[in-house]
Amino acid sequence: MQQGRRNNILFNIDWVIVILYLALVFMGWINIYSAVYDDTHQSILDTSCQYGKQLIWIGAAIGVIIIVLLIDSKFYSTFAYVMYVLGCLLLLSVLLFGKEVNGAKSWFEIGTFRMQPVEFAKIAVCLALARLMSSENFSFKVVRNYMYVGIILGIPMLMILLQNDTGSALVFCTFIFVMFREGMNKVLFVSAFALIFLFIFALLVETSLLMLIVGLICVIGMTMLCGRNKYTRIVLYSAVAYSLVAVVLCILSPELAEKSINFAMIGYGAISLLMLVMFFISKMKPILFAMILMIGMGGFVYSVDYIFNNVLQEHQRSRIMDLLGKNDDVLGTGYNVHQSKIAIGSGGMLGKGFLHGTQTKYKFVPEQSTDFIFCTIGEEWGLLGITVILVLFGILIVRIINKAERQRSVFSRIYGYGVASILFFHVAINIGMTIGLAPVVGIPLPFFSYGGSSLWAFTILLFIFVRLDADRLQVFR
Amino acid sequence: MKEFSVRRYPVVAIFVIVLLAIWIKALLLMFDSSLKQSAENNSRRRIVQYPSRGIIYDRDGNILVCNEAAYDLMLTPHQMQEFDTAMLCADLSITKEEVESRILKAKKYSMYRPSIFMKQIDSKVYAQMQEHLYRYPGFYVQNRTLRKYNGGIAAHVLGDIGEVSEAQIEADPYYQSGDYVGKSGVERGYENILRGEKGVSFYLVNVKGVVQGSYEDGKYDTVAIQGNDITLTISSELQEYGERLMANKVGAVVAIEPSSGEVLAMVSMPTYDPQLMVGRVRGKNYDSLLRAPYKPLINRAVSSTYPPGSTFKVAQALVALQEGVITPNQSFPCDKSKVGCHNHPTPTSVSMGIQMSCNPYFYFVFRRLVQRGLDRNIYKDAAIGLGLWKEKIETLGFNHAFNVGVPGVNKGQIPGPDYYNRLYGEGRWAFSTIYSVSIGQGEVLVSPLQMANYASILANRGYYITPHLLKQINGEDYEGEMAQKVVTPFDRKYFDICVEGMDWVVNKPGGTGHNAYIPGITVCGKTGTAQNPHGKDNSVFMAFAPKEDPKIAIAVYVENAGFGGTWAAPIARLMMEKYIKGEISDPNLEQRILTTSILPNATR
Secondary structure: OHHHHHHOHHHHOOHHHHHHHHHHHHHHHHHHHHHHOOOOOOOOOOOOOHHHHHHHHHHHHHHHHHHHHHOOHHHHHHOHHHHHHHHHHHHHHHHHHOEEEOOEEEEEEEOOEEEOHHHHHHHHHHHHHHHHHHOOOOOOOOHHHHHHHHHHHHHHHHHHHHOOOHHHHHHHHHHHHHHHHOOOOHHHHHHHHHHHHHHHHHHHOOHHHHHHHHHHHHHHHHHHHHOOOHHHHHHHHHHHHHHHHHHHHHHHOHHHHHOHHHHHHHHHHHHHHHHHHHHHHHOOHHHHHHHHHHHHHHHHHHHHHHHHHHHOOHHHHHHHHHHOOOOOOOOOOOHHHHHHHHHHHOOOOOOOOOOOOHHHHOOOOOOOOOOOHHHHHHHHHHHHHHHHHHHHHHHHHHHHHHHHHOOOOHHHHHHHHHHHHHHHHHHHHHHHHHOOOOOOOOOOOOOOOOOHHHHHHHHHHHHHHHHHHHOOOOOOO | OHHHHHHHHHHHHHHHHHHHHHHHHHHHHHOOHHHHHHHHHHHEEEEEEOOOOOOEEOOOOOEEEEEEEEEEEEEOHHHOOOOOHHHHHHHHOOOHHHHHHHHHHHHHHOOOOOEEEEEEEOHHHHHHHHOOHHHOOOEEEEEEEEEEEOOOOOHHHHOOEEEOOHHHHHHOOOOOOOOEEEOOHHHHHOHHHHOOEOEEEEEEEOOOOOEEEEHHHHOOOEOOEOOOOEEEOOOHHHHHHHHHHOOOEOEEEEEEEOOOOEEEEEEEEOOOOHHHHOHHHHHHHHHHHHHOOOOOOOOHHHHOOEOOHHHHHHHHHHHHHHHOOOOOOOOOOOOOOOOOOOOOOOOOOHHHHHHHOOHHHHHHHHHHHHOOOOOOOHHHHHHHHHHHHHHHHHHHOOOOOOOOOOOOOOOOEOOOHHHHHHHHOOOOOOHHHHHHHHHOOOOOEEOHHHHHHHHHHHHHOOEEEOOEOEEEEOOEEOOOHHHOEEEOOOOHHHHHHHHHHHHHHHHOOOOOOHHHOEOOEOOEEEEEEEOOOOOOOEEEEEEEEOOOOOOEEEEEEEOOOOOOOOOHHHHHHHHHHHHHHOOOOOHHHHHHHHHOOEOOOOOO
16 A cells, blocks of 8 residues: 555645646736737637647646656656756757847747747756765865856856846856755855845945945944944944934935945945954954955945946946846836836736736737736736735745755755746746846746746756655655 | 755745745835826827817808818828829829828828828818728828808908917817817807817727727716807808908908997908918918918908097097087187198087088097196196096097907007106196097097997997807807997987987088988998008098988998098998998999009008
8 A cells, every 4th residue: 555655656746836836827828818818819729829829838738747757756867967968959059050039049940839948958957956966975065066066057057148148047046045055155155145136236226325234234243243242332333323324414415415425435434443443452253254244345336336337338338237127218128127017016906807907918018928927917916916926936936945855865855946946036037027126137937928948848847846756755765 | 964954944035035025016016106107198098089160150140161071191101001102192183202201201200100191181082082092001081170161251250270379278278289279260259169178088009009999988088069159240241242342452341230239240451261271271371361462361350450530520529518518519610720621611510510520620629628727737737638538538449459259359549648648758748739639640549340339339329239249159149248238428419419410421511421321321420531651541431320220330441542431431331231221222333442442552
């Protein structure tokens, strides 16, 4: 009995993930239907329409799922590197023979059938990374291993960048979460994060304001590390007081606000000096640490700002601003985000109802069935729909992580983390860009965006994990 | 690597926090009301339904202005396909280059939104090209209405319509750019009655501006309300006759029905065919009329003011009698040393003074009015006297702009003490400075409309109804503020004396207006020969008839035509006879007037 249950895959697969998957795919199709719906095409099976085609993709995806589940779980770890090499070759060939769509040369075209290899490359990279990091002697204590991980990630990233598909290349950054979980140096992890955030915010936020915030974070962190110490409290109070005065002055006088960068610098210097004095009196290490961190971060922010404004050329600047979605030109580059925000904002609490969205249906939002499919959800289903979808994705991602933690096989665990990270990155960046929170990089919303390649790739990605999870008890037995 | 399993918590925490941040940002978007407004602006198109403008009838029910269907040929460039350009050129009678430049213009405006390819195609051309229209994909025809002015008469009364000006849009939010609005004449004067009420429909459009359906099932749509039809007091027969009589002359004729204040005819010469101001030719014609000699666009009947000349003497007599400075049988010698005069017997009564139009007689009358001896200082005395005179004389409708129904009404001028104080300085003028006012010269300015109204007061022996052009709205008699009865402060007996004098002007030997004599009808009139600094004297005549139960009061101005009795009087006579009898008893006179050309040399 016990044996029979183990052997029957249907009993061992995680049905919660399967149901979440089916729910998301179904909602995705509903919204594609709504996004492209018009009165002239009434039949839901009309294959000349995107929703008709998507229905075919979904049907085919079920077949793909069955195949993925039928393959032995050892296959995936055994052939991980082979698939990685195949994936890289696919990326290379698309670079040579591919077709350019929207400025990115990332499509294969065979007749009317189009395929985007980059979606499948993610699976291959995820498998290869899991294979590498699960090998017996692998440890992040050995610096050489960072290099191996870097090579595995770097080769496909470079080729995707050469395809001019920056968004998809950025997806590979998400593996930093996997690396962190598997023992990456935490200072490295935190500083990598800090640098990315500081880089983006240095361009998005007023430099002086950012430096004030950075300074305050450092001082507060220092205070927490040093405990209730009178010296640290002096630094904390003076930093807070200084920040308040600076902010009030900037609000009161626009001329001062323009010069507030100098303000921030003076304050920075003053507080750093204060910290230095404190350190010599109290000899408390965290004070020195906070001071160095503060000066380092401040210097980084300032140099990003300086390089951006003084070293880069105009067209480079505008490219970066476009990438960050910071372009204010609502009729030019900023158009998509502006229209997308209008569509979502007009949805209200409960939305305008299925097929009643005016912004998405009347094509004000470009790419609304693919990258901007979230607008349709926001407009027609309102905050309710947005909440439901975010919650479903959240449950899916957290469930995958929990399942990954339960794996006996390291390969399965790392792969699970990889799946969760990829899904998270896609969800966060895709939805983030539709609401103006993330740079506009064309990456799809998993299970929602129209397109066979992306649907199949995410399906395979997810169900390889389901397959691995179903076999978790068999490992080492 | 179990030692790192605790790291799942920060990873999960980061994932959850980021998703939460996204949810909060989405929540903020929902509360951003400006986004909702932008969404509506994006997708909601407001389309105005234009009402048809009211029809204008004359007092006998003839249609003066109606609406005529016209067609705008519209083009939506992105729907355009290859078509036979030569055929389109032939249909519209334009050149190939013109077709190309118009297509380019439409494309520049928008590839997806229709714009006017050719506006106001008349129905004949449309009928011809209608058959071919299916061969021009992307083109379609939009109906609109144009004004049609029948008979080519009364251009100044009827006026025209044109696109609303920026200033008017600012003043009245009803108007929007591109609306048509009355520009002159009653089209402008009764704009609010004629225009109706625009309707609005809301449609949903897609990003290309193509209509997708009605907005909220038309919940916010309003229906256009058709403009009201109006009936004018104008008799087109009399109007047309007046325009014929005044042909090749410069001046104005205004005829009023005294009992009602209704304006029967309002002729301003030179005139033009109002149909010239319709449609595509409007701009071109407007420009050429603006530059034409004698300024045909000016409505001389209400906008031009002239010295009234001797016609003013009746008013002087009325005021002097009412003020008690003279008696009905007052006699003054014809002393030509002060003012010039023609040879005539000495007038021994007011009526005779009027009959003979004796200049010295009214010189003395006015002197008594001005220098009443109320102050020892003659300058102060003159100021007091002139003030009292001005107050009285203005009750006859002078120095007052009547709301007759057309724009550009000039109130004329009656000089008072303030006027002369400004001109000469206080205490530096007296009667001897201003005596030319006594015979309607100098600073007195009266419009033909005021002159006709003045004749109307005399016909009514004491009151007038504000002259107006509006008789009915949608077939119901108009009794609004435009037609108020105004009673003048003069005794009936004094009117009788003056009217008697006017009777003698026409019907007694020695009268100056015998050219206005109509057999069988007692015409009362007064001639005027107003000196004109620009050239020959203006010929003026005001009259009413019949003496008892007057049917018509009239004022005729002929610029630079000389003596009032020679030209203005016979024109007035023919108009009155035409109106009262319907036929002319003296075809020779009529012929002479019709064929005479009195065009001043000066192109003013």
